[in-house]
Amino acid sequence: MTDTPLLKVSGVSKFYGSRIGCKDVNFELWPGEVLAIVGESGSGKTTLLNCLSTRLMPTAGSVEYRMRDGNFRDLYHMSEAERRFLMRTDWGFVHQNPADGLRMTVSAGANVGERLMAIGDRHYGKIRETASDWLSRVEISTDRIDDQPRAFSGGMRQRLQIARNLVTGPRLVFMDEPTGGLDVSVQARLLDLLRGLVNDLGLAAIVVTHDLAVARLLSHRMMVMKDGHVIEHGLTDRVLDDPREPYTQLLVSSILQV
Amino acid sequence: MTDLATYNFAYLDEQTKRMIRRAILKAIAIPGYQVPFASREMPMPYGWGTGGVQVTASIIGPEDVLKVIDQGADDTTNAVSIRAFFQKVANVAVTTHTSDATIIQTRHRIPEQKLGENQVLVYQVPIPEPLRFLEPRETETRKMHALEEYGLMHVKLYEDIAHNGRISKTYAYPVKVDSRYVMDPSPTPKFDNPKMHMSDALQLFGAGREKRIYAVPPYTEVVSLDFEDYPFEVQKFDQNCALCGAHGVYLDEVVLDDKGGRMFVCSDTDHCEDRREHGHVGEMLAPSKEAAE
Amino acid sequence: MATPLVVSEVFKSFTMHLRDGIKLPVVNDVNFSVASGECVVLGGPSGIGKSSILKMLYGNYAVDAGQILVGHKDKIVDIAHADPRTILEVRRHTLGYVSQFLRTVPRVSALDVVAEPLFARGVDAAQAKDKAAELLAKLNLPRELWSLPPATFSGGEQQRVNIARGFITSHRILLLDEPTASLDAVNRRVVVEMIAEKKREGVAMLGIFHDEEVREAVADRILDVSQFSPRKAIAA
Numbered sequence: 138m139t140d141t142p143l144l145k146v147s148g149v150s151k152f153y154g155s156r157i158g159c160k161d162v163n164f165e166l167w168p169g170e171v172l173a174i175v176g177e178s179g180s181g182k183t184t185l186l187n188c189l190s191t192r193l194m195p196t197a198g199s200v201e202y203r204m205r206d207g208n209f210r211d212l213y214h215m216s217e218a219e220r221r222f223l224m225r226t227d228w229g230f231v232h233q234n235p236a237d238g239l240r241m242t243v244s245a246g247a248n249v250g251e252r253l254m255a256i257g258d259r260h261y262g263k264i265r266e267t268a269s270d271w272l273s274r275v276e277i278s279t280d281r282i283d284d285q286p287r288a289f290s291g292g293m294r295q296r297l298q299i300a301r302n303l304v305t306g307p308r309l310v311f312m313d314e315p316t317g318g319l320d321v322s323v324q325a326r327l328l329d330l331l332r333g334l335v336n337d338l339g340l341a342a343i344v345v346t347h348d349l350a351v352a353r354l355l356s357h358r359m360m361v362m363k364d365g366h367v368i369e370h371g372l373t374d375r376v377l378d379d380p381r382e383p384y385t386q387l388l389v390s391s392i393l394q395v
Numbered sequence: 396m397t398d399l400a401t402y403n404f405a406y407l408d409e410q411t412k413r414m415i416r417r418a419i420l421k422a423i424a425i426p427g428y429q430v431p432f433a434s435r436e437m438p439m440p441y442g443w444g445t446g447g448v449q450v451t452a453s454i455i456g457p458e459d460v461l462k463v464i465d466q467g468a469d470d471t472t473n474a475v476s477i478r479a480f481f482q483k484v485a486n487v488a489v490t491t492h493t494s495d496a497t498i499i500q501t502r503h504r505i506p507e508q509k510l511g512e513n514q515v516l517v518y519q520v521p522i523p524e525p526l527r528f529l530e531p532r533e534t535e536t537r538k539m540h541a542l543e544e545y546g547l548m549h550v551k552l553y554e555d556i557a558h559n560g561r562i563s564k565t566y567a568y569p570v571k572v573d574s575r576y577v578m579d580p581s582p583t584p585k586f587d588n589p590k591m592h593m594s595d596a597l598q599l600f601g602a603g604r605e606k607r608i609y610a611v612p613p614y615t616e617v618v619s620l621d622f623e624d625y626p627f628e629v630q631k632f633d634q635n636c637a638l639c640g641a642h643g644v645y646l647d648e649v650v651l652d653d654k655g656g657r658m659f660v661c662s663d664t665d666h667c668e669d670r671r672e673h674g675h676v677g678e679m680l681a682p683s684k685e686a687a688e
Numbered sequence: 689m690a691t692p693l694v695v696s697e698v699f700k701s702f703t704m705h706l707r708d709g710i711k712l713p714v715v716n717d718v719n720f721s722v723a724s725g726e727c728v729v730l731g732g733p734s735g736i737g738k739s740s741i742l743k744m745l746y747g748n749y750a751v752d753a754g755q756i757l758v759g760h761k762d763k764i765v766d767i768a769h770a771d772p773r774t775i776l777e778v779r780r781h782t783l784g785y786v787s788q789f790l791r792t793v794p795r796v797s798a799l800d801v802v803a804e805p806l807f808a809r810g811v812d813a814a815q816a817k818d819k820a821a822e823l824l825a826k827l828n829l830p831r832e833l834w835s836l837p838p839a840t841f842s843g844g845e846q847q848r849v850n851i852a853r854g855f856i857t858s859h860r861i862l863l864l865d866e867p868t869a870s871l872d873a874v875n876r877r878v879v880v881e882m883i884a885e886k887k888r889e890g891v892a893m894l895g896i897f898h899d900e901e902v903r904e905a906v907a908d909r910i911l912d913v914s915q916f917s918p919r920k921a922i923a924a
Contacts, residue, residue, distance in 0.1 A: 326794075329796065372775055372776070375749065375750060378743070378749065379743075379748065379749040383705035383706070386706055
């Protein structure tokens with residue numbers, strides 16, 4: 138266990154005029170740690186995720202990331218070229234709708250291989266082999282390597298998106314409702330896959346979800362957001378089993394038991 | 396009686412020529428980079444070579460000798476029209492001989508004969524952006540060029556190999572210029588790509604509809620994109636030219652009758668004529684020569 | 689460390705915001721310690737706070753005041769005030785917990801559920817699975833079930849998976865919440881022997897056992913939780 142965090146977030150706020158997107162968010166994330174950001178619609182969780190992943194510029198605060206050379210860099214003091222490079226190599230972003238994170242008109246193999254080609258890999262055979270390997274890791278039959286994601290089911294598309302993101306061995310993955318919109322049985326499979334991959338690869342991840350079961354299964358720590366503020370945070374099982382704040386208690390008690 | 400108004404030299408007004416020359420200088424300074432320019436209304440519609448014509452018009456001078464080819468031929472309608480256009484508005488000498496020309500405007504082919512330091516090749520370009528069909532957003536392709544993010548280009552080649560067993564792009568084959576920008580060489584056959592590399596001549600590219608000019612200065616590296624295990628290869632023809640017997644040149648297929656008869660002849664008409672003048676004959680002409688003797 | 693677990697002046701209550709903020713006190717002024725090789729049993733009537741104490745010790749419940757000191761590696765960590773990462777590390781290496789109910793994860797086989805704490809400590813997968821198999825065999829879980837996810841197991845079968853998972857590591861402190869509740873006599877005896885073995889290894893244990901026979905067999909000391917109950921103050 139290393140002592141240096143991977144991500145340092147200080148006072149991140151996003152305002153839209155006088156409307157609060159998110160306010161004063163502070164936390165640190167260590168390698169191999171999964172943080173769930175939980176809240177209902179309008180809580181600010183997606184806004185926060187976008188501020189952290191450089192998709193949205195915060196109004197205030199800083200997001201510092203520890204680069205592979207060990208130095209911390211403020212993400213918003215980097216050039217766009219550096220940010221984009223980071224996004225393609227050291228980070229992943231799994232969208233809720235897999236079509237947003239895939240090239241739908243290009244084969245599954247090319248989708249997975251694209252990041253490799255973007256960083257300079259020039260051997261077709263090896264690229265194809267790596268792509269094939271990743272497809273089987275996300276439980277997509279390798280004979281579908283030349284098929285387009287348009288022909289895939291929702292769950293398969295999502296798994297393909299995950300493979301596409303993980304092929305360059307990122308250290309930090311952002312996930313926006315990774316199981317949203319999927320059938321329950323498909324969700325279970327995907328969550329198990331994610332859990333396994335996160336463990337095997339020692340990934341740090343920030344997962345935005347409104348589904349507490351997803352948070353329980355995937356995350357070590359949890360942050361509960363309401364109206365743009367972080368109202369409770371701590372060890373996931375502690376927040377779910379012994380919620381302190383009124384809103385957290387409401388959220389936890391609202392889950393229907395099957 | 397006053398003279399009727401005549402055209403300004405080479406049709407374009409001086410300010411326009413200045414603007415285009417500036418774009419050309421910038422293009423030469425950044426090989427392969429697409430420089431936007433204010434493309435003018437020309438007396439031919441978009442898609443008929445307005446880009447090439449504007450570039451030629453901006454660089455041509457009274458001492459120049461102009462050659463115009465279309466798919467390698469000097470005698471197609473378009474080549475003839477453009478040549479006549481410049482004769483009228485610039486009163487310059489024109490030729491069909493590659494070696495005599497100082498400016499060669501071309502649609503979709505590079506002459507077989509090696510070009511020299513005193514020559515400029517002006518290409519007509521329909522779609523200048525090599526990434527256009529993969530990424531339709533101009534905002535995104537500009538960023539990709541700026542940040543040298545060309546992974547997508549290789550994705551296209553990967554797809555070709557995955558679906559066709561080999562890279563199937565046979566014309567407008569993307570190249571990397573001076574190890575920096577990826578460029579579309581215009582719809583020339585990939586057979587011509589090696590001619591662009593370290594050429595003695597200056598190569599200028601004009602796209603009128605898309606309003607872009609780009610350039611490859613002489614002695615610049617131009618490398619066709621490929622994979623280590625699927626390297627770039629030019630087309631090979633089994634036959635020689637039926638008229639002049641030339642080997643290792645780009646051939647056009649000509650249908651002779653409705654019984655499937657055809658012959659293959661040089662696409663570069665000047666090259667073919669030149670060889671025949673020097674006594675080379677191909678199969679097609681050999682029997683008639685014998686008969687004549 | 690002779691006394692790896694020390695609980696000092698711990699207070700806990702629940703504030704039910706959904707019921708107009710009623711405060712439900714759970715325990716007041718809890719003080720006790722557990723020594724290495726000792727098994728302390730928490731006694732007292734149902735609902736007195738025994739499970740809650742175990743959960744507080746594990747970091748699963750928060751405390752209002754007090755300290756929960758755990759000897760972790762060569763330091764002392766206060767679970768009541770430690771940050772989440774530290775608590776996770778203590779759970780990984782030092783503090784184990786056999787909960788009352790197995791929370792099942794879809795698709796993970798019983799064998800892997802049991803082996804997981806070893807995977808988390810970096811033990812080679814094959815070795816970990818062997819150890820897991822050993823424990824499941826000891827607990828008489830039918831072999832056919834080992835490769836199946838436990839979600840459809842009976843209560844007793846799930847409990848045995850839970851126990852195996854809790855006992856597989858070499859944690860220095862074990863918290864046991866009704867580990868034998870759904871077991872038959874044969875398996876209860878197996879668990880008693882497993883506890884005895886842990887005691888011999890110097891593990892400090894704190895447990896809740898409803899079954900008298902088991903309690904008699906394993907307890908070195910019984911700690912009556914009623915003494916910490918706020919209700920006695922009300923009743924008095």
